[in-house]
Amino acid sequence: MKITLYQNEDQCCGCSACVNICPQNAISMIRNQKGFEYPAVDSTKCISCNACKNVCDFQNPKGSKNHILQAYAMQHKDKNVVFNSSSGGAFTAISDWVLLQGGTVYGAVFDNETFYVKHISAECSNERDSMRGSKYVQSSLGDVFKQIKKDLESGEKVLFSGTPCQCAGLCSYLHGHPENLVIVDLLCHGTPSPDLLVKHINRIEISSKKEIQDYRYRSKKYGYEHTHEALFTDGTKICNVDIKRILKFFVIGMRPSCFECKYTNRERYGDITIGDMWDAPKLVGITDHKGTSTVIVNTQLGKKIVDEIKDSCVLIPVDEKDIRQSALKERVKKPKNYEKFWNDYLKHGYDYVLEHYAPVTIKSWGLFTVQKCAHRLHLDVFLKK
Ligand SMILES: Cc1cc2nc3c(=O)[nH]c(=O)nc-3n(C[C@H](O)[C@H](O)[C@H](O)COP(=O)(O)OP(=O)(O)OC[C@H]3O[C@@H](n4cnc5c(N)ncnc54)[C@H](O)[C@@H]3O)c2cc1C
Numbered sequence: 001m002k003i004t005l006y007q008n009e010d011q012c013c014g015c016s017a018c019v020n021i022c023p024q025n026a027i028s029m030i031r032n033q034k035g036f037e038y039p040a041v042d043s044t045k046c047i048s049c050n051a052c053k054n055v056c057d058f059q060n061p062k063g064s065k066n067h068i069l070q071a072y073a074m075q076h077k078d079k080n081v082v083f084n085s086s087s088g089g090a091f092t093a094i095s096d097w098v099l100l101q102g103g104t105v106y107g108a109v110f111d112n113e114t115f116y117v118k119h120i121s122a123e124c125s126n127e128r129d130s131m132r133g134s135k136y137v138q139s140s141l142g143d144v145f146k147q148i149k150k151d152l153e154s155g156e157k158v159l160f161s162g163t164p165c166q167c168a169g170l171c172s173y174l175h176g177h178p179e180n181l182v183i184v185d186l187l188c189h190g191t192p193s194p195d196l197l198v199k200h201i202n203r204i205e206i207s208s209k210k211e212i213q214d215y216r217y218r219s220k221k222y223g224y225e226h227t228h229e230a231l232f233t234d235g236t237k238i239c240n241v242d243i244k245r246i247l248k249f250f251v252i253g254m255r256p257s258c259f260e261c262k263y264t265n266r267e268r269y270g271d272i273t274i275g276d277m278w279d280a281p282k283l284v285g286i287t288d289h290k291g292t293s294t295v296i297v298n299t300q301l302g303k304k305i306v307d308e309i310k311d312s313c314v315l316i317p318v319d320e321k322d323i324r325q326s327a328l329k330e331r332v333k334k335p336k337n338y339e340k341f342w343n344d345y346l347k348h349g350y351d352y353v354l355e356h357y358a359p360v361t362i363k364s365w366g367l368f369t370v371q372k373c374a375h376r377l378h379l380d381v382f383l384k385k
Helices: 017-021 051-055 079-084 090-099 125-129 144-153 164-174 194-208 243-252 256-260 280-284 300-312 338-348 350-357 362-376 380-384
Strands: 027-031 037-041 070-076 104-110 117-122 158-162 181-186 212-219 227-232 272-276 293-297 313-318
Touching (some): 017 051, 070 300, 090 272, 090 300, 117 144, 158 164, 164 181, 181 300, 293 300, 300 313
Antiparallel strands (some): 070 313, 212 227
8 A cells, every 4th residue: 555644745844754764765855846855655665564654743743741941042152153153152062062072963064066955964073063054944854863863872972953843853763862862953933945045046156157165144244134145166255135035035935834833832852942032132131243042941951961061151041931932932824925936936937036026125225235334333233222
């Protein structure tokens, strides 16, 4: 009998637990026309054991027993770390704790050739550094869950960082949360299609006639805002209002399952949950406009780690009720023109949707120019106030 893993696209979050658990290696992830990966079963290999159906947390959420114990505002004391991280560098501080004990860190990086995002492992800080910075598209997990299981069984300490659905998928695959595993989940609004980013990068390369080596969604060049930056192979960089137009696709370009997310609540799969703290100046008086992390401790292991890294960071306890994060409360609502956007994309291509759904307006151009000038004149902190 042929196994059907999902009826509708919004029933699969793409965590790859089914791919990793299949004893026959009969499942692979295939990218659809919109750029999202979905599992496909090779019926000639499938033995109908149903392991793939049983492991699916998204369709049968088991729920996490972890609840928020304490929340903090955190900023790494090393300014370079903060500059190269999306928020306050919490991920670096936590992963350093694991690396110092000889452990392995799993996180998301850009594939150098294609600019698709994938999870890899790192055993030293140099390798780990490429995981810094949020890549706001869905990452491919490949057989990472299998690798993690192997590492854990050999007694190694492992850190996995990812979106809440990826962390839930990992716990389901492992039938729990082994003691030597540290899970860091992100406060996540949802994951847009990787194809949109790849097309965006191609477009910049064509118009600039240069090859892109790195793309940063959250360059801190003009402060703690979404300032995209492309670094070319010839060493030059651009950072302008045109390249940050992809920001407009954050919601409309999201995976269908994000609108059905099961994890936008206070039951966390992470020992520690990390995210941005946009209102740090008001909440805890960190006014340098360089980036501050929200760090939420959910388990005793998370508590121990935060206790042991506190010397490397500025760490200020906050009342969890003061954390204004919709990712802890409710899933993002599907925009009314979601289907139209994707139909237009499939029919007319990327340039068309960019022009129609994310035009450069006088307002967007003006705001970016003000942001740039304010930063140059050191007025951005004042303007934020
Ligand atoms: C898709 C996505 C949506 C997010 N939505 C929100 C939100 O709504 N609100 C909020 O406060 N914060 C959100 N974040 C988290 C935020 O952008 C920062 O990643 C977080 O604050 C950690 O910052 P940092 O300075 O500690 O770490 P950094 O050093 O910047 O580390 C980034 C961490 O994110 C992981 N990561 C990067 N890209 C991906 C990816 N595509 N998939 C899985 N893991 C990835 C890396 O492995 C690393 O652990 C989101 C992140 C992602 C990737």
